[in-house]
Amino acid sequence: MRHHFSRAILRSSCAAAALCTTQVQAADFDPKAAFAVQPLPDGVNVYRSSSGAPGPGYWQNRVDYAITARIDATARTLTATETVDYTNNSPDALPSLWMQLDQNIYRPNSRAAVTGGGRRGRGGAEHSDGYAIASVEVQRGKVWVKIPFVVSDTRMNLRLDQPLKGGGAKLKFRITYHYAIPGVWGGRNSWLDTPNGTIFDIAQWFPRMAVYDDLRGWDTLPYLGSEFYCEYGDVDYAVTVPADMIVAGGGVLTNAAEVLTPLQRARLAKAAGSDATVMIRTPEEVTRDSARPASKAEKTWRYHFANTRDVAFSASRAFVWDAARMNLPGGKTALAESVYPIESAGDAGWGRSTEYLKDSVERFSQRWFAYPYPTAWSIAGGSTGMEYPGMAFDGIQDKGKELFWITAHEIGHTWYPMIVGSDERRDAWMDEGFNTFIDTFESDEFKGGVFGPKRDSEYAPGGGNPVDEILPLLADRDAPPIMSYPDVMGEKYRHSVSYFKTALGLRLLRDVVLGPDRFDPAFRKYTTDWAFKHPSPSDFFREMSSESGEDLSWFWRGWFFNNWQLDLAVTNIAYTDGDPAKGADITLESRDKLVMPAVLEVKYADGHATRIKLPVETWMRIRPVIAAPAGRISSVMLDPDHLLPDRDRSNNGVVP
Template identity: 50%
Template sequence: MPSSRNTAFQYKSSKWIILCVFGCLISAPSLAETSGAREPDPSEIFAPLLLPDAPTVYRSGDGTPGPMAWKNQADYRIHVQILPEKHLLSGQEEVRYQNNSPSTLPVLWVQLDQNIYKPDSRAAFASQWHFPDHTSGMTIKNITVSDLKGKKQPVQFQISDTRLQIVLPEALKPHSKIRLQINWDYTVPGPWGGRTAVSQSRNGEIYEIAQFYPRMAVFDDIRGWDTLPYLGDEFYLDYGNIDYDVTVPDNFIVAASGALLNPQAVLSPLERARLQAARLSEKRVLIRTQSDAENAAHHASTKTRTWHFLMQNTRDVAFVTSPALLWDAARLDLPPISPAPGHPVEARLAMSVYPIEAAGPQAWDRSTEYVKHTIEYFSHEWYMYPWPNAVNVGGHGAAMEYPGIVFDGMKDRDAKLFWITTHELGHSWFPMIVGSNERRNGFMDEGFNTFIDALASLHFNKGEFAPKHDGEYAPDTGKPADDIVKILMDPVYGPIITPSPLGSKGDRHAIPYFKAAYGLELLRSQILGPERFDRAFRHYIEVWAYRHPTPSDFFRLMNSDAGEDLSWFWRGWYFRTWFPDYAIEDVKYTSDAKLKITILNKGWLPLPVTVLEKWTDGTTTSVRIPTEVWSSGNRHTLEIPSSRSIAAVIIDPDHAIPDVNRSNNEFSATGRPTQ
């Protein structure tokens, strides 16, 4: 998501704080280091790095899941109804929870995200979100549990802010199942609701419904139950199958995560025919036209329809419903899948739904084109998209992602619409497929996703919207290596991985989005090269798909697969706020016809760097200095045999690395370098 969500990896466990006492290993940077007042110390820069999470039988030393890795599973059967006259959502769900862990669970924890809107919620005091109004949150009517034979009994439960604890009558043993039945309702917030909202369009209200049902918290091998309160950031969920019904007035349509299982019951014969035509078309086909939406908006509804969806192997679902939506779709050029057991194998669809005021040749008329490119390109480059459809919603502008569906703004257009569509759908891979913990390690979804977004911008339509400048890379000079220098030099910005429970001050967007993304770009283009990086990155996605990796897992896998000990880079870029700073100290000829160029390392993050030599005869040569050179000291002399006369020497001529002081990076024969 973009920065307007004020998301961040803000919340770290005490483990991070404890490990930070190990001094140079991962301790917080001193002002002397970040300002350059203290000379870089190779013994600190290249020291072994103690990662926060040690290898276990559940997580291997090569960064892959261990031989005894496990994950719990939560399957849902959900029924919800929207009552527009009251802006009320009511629901019933059955959760089939499988405890695959080696632990016995006396309690279960459930997330109630709608409680964020209560006037006394923690978010009302502690988060960056400010609501002009409040709701009463989720009303839990009753909870029962049942065994596999169907015997039900009520349970004790306690609500604490956005969490609900269920005390089980009998502890859930390892490798056993339990069923929960929960009834609830809540008032849908207005457009200020953000992650779930109702907003007005020309032809009626649009309900963007997400985080709408009680969702099981994650029990994992790192912390047990992960029960951070919801403060408006994002979420951490287990995987399962979600079978759900949405009942709405019969003039509404519903677009949702997963496959629509009952098109015969909710779509007209003409709409079904258009939908089938879209499965064969590379260009968008209008399923619901402007006149269809206008007719629906003026139709006085007295009946309801129930739309039935299934989303398999997912961590969440969301949906949008309204009488005001246009709907178009086109074929996804991916292997077809069966939307559910017993259903025919079908071509998959890129889809868009949006109100009439969003339509236009450079606006939402192109949305499905962008959806199609995003899903196909990322499937080809990184990992196959697993779900039947991908839906882009033009609503009030939450800019928020869920598996199979994303909520964007009806006013988005031109490059902004391309960038926001690509970014939100890119989250299908991080964290919807690779299920990292967004609330604790936001850089593992926002930064990783921003990185692949930038590559997608270069790829789309011969770079029509490249390079990416949607606020993810900011400020905007067109050279990310120079743009990020301000962030690297400003002490307001903390490390990507910070021990603070509330994150660093300043614009949180700069760190988990921009700096984290640019770190991967440095790895790919400057340290490992695209071939090694891409192979390792694909392996990371493959082995952690539908699992829960930590930063330590990612660092270890990249080390192992790339064949490098990257401790110096992880420490400097992720755990500290270090940066590169090179300078030319001297350029001279020796008596034996050698040009000697002395380079100083003045920064604590010595990235590989290119030194360019320009000769007076118009030719050029270059030397690549690897990082290991600086393990023995901060001064290195290049000796270049040559009988030619030197005209100039330039460090990093292409601005490929974020050297924080370029005033001393050039030497010319008519003057001396600035030191």
């Protein structure tokens, strides 16, 4: 919330008076360090401006995919041919290309298996052979020419027969491959048997181009378990499955007449105009042949997904299916859809999934950036708690507030990092933390906050004051700063640092430091400026400072680049000339490295009180002295609303 306070007079020297006996020397606080210039990792140039927005020379490569795939439900394998149209908009000629082979993380000798970085699919019997690449061919005129390639763990280097020029030159190549679909141990790519059929959650299922950008050329960090960094373009894909399966895919289904019954198509048309959830395939119909397409051994589902950095889908004969209209800014609409097995149905469980999905997308669109895609999916299967553009993979057993929370969180990733395409593999906080931040508003607002608040604390989830819940992390000398590689953090700190600390930091920045009237427009501009582009942390820091009109170096340093603690204290009250009628000097102190703006509340013996807003510059002095209005003081309290993560609140107040 935003507060309005009386004006304070900041004095740099103490009035002649004895200090309180509780005073402690502020040995850990140095204003020169707290307010020093904060160097940012990436410099300003023609590509990235000093305001944090893309520069006049910003460029970005593009990749369009056309994929034909087939799932063998018995062998549980996926076979595909992928044609790639790659556009090199960089100024550089590229003698070779790099691709990401995420399925190779499941190999028993992968780097993730050795280092323990991957969270699933490592060791024992829970592994696969990853991608089997049959061939790589480049189109030269009307002829396809095979080229050599080198696989290195989860990456593949394509050795071009001639360099790909810069400045918009294009190259078409194709890859033929197959792989064994992991079981539920695959996590993000899995199959799971249910009473009415197997659910195949298919993600990271095709070799994807690595990003070539202005920051480091090819970004080829291996896949150890942290997530992704991908280029944008269009994806046309065709998936052949057994005829009785439903395929829920990102993008637009382009051959509905071939794969859906007339009744299903009519229900989808009704859902497109309905704010209430409409059943497309009921639980009763799941086990009835009459609700399935005409009998053929297989059917091919065709989808087109425009301007996306990735795509995923799920396929099963077990799916119940429902949908509803989403109302977006500017009078636009899209379709919220959920698929789930019969055992998850009902209002206590997945029967409300589409309601949660619809509400989340509508609110995120109104507050931050309009949802750009025609559909949004929530899918119950074996790949739980994972996200792809316009798609959330969640748990079959999820229900109530847990289903609401995970639905909002996973579809929220469509904004960060699917629309704002940050590098998750290097800067997980720019997607997990930003997304957790926007989650907090959705939990507070849905149905009047029935499932709120949610602040994603590791220490008291959904419980107490988050500024107290962060204190153990800030006190942990082994805790890494937010600006750390996620794979280096390890699982112990992954959630508490990337999710919780980042989200709480943004709430502090919005609610305490800047106020919503400055934070919200700046955050929206950052989102709009970098939509479908690749921002770095430096871009974010610069744009938030520039657009909010505030030098936030002290905040970035203390909260993001370091894991500093905050300890503000009141050390003395001294009446001017010993006379309450002449006012009082209140001496403050910062006893640790982190600084924050604060509120000082002064209560008087006659029952009235005044609040003094202290800007962060207050702490540019070792022991600032604040002038309080005349009157006999009964108590003084720093941070009376308990908004700050102060490690020792026992010294926040003084009673004369």
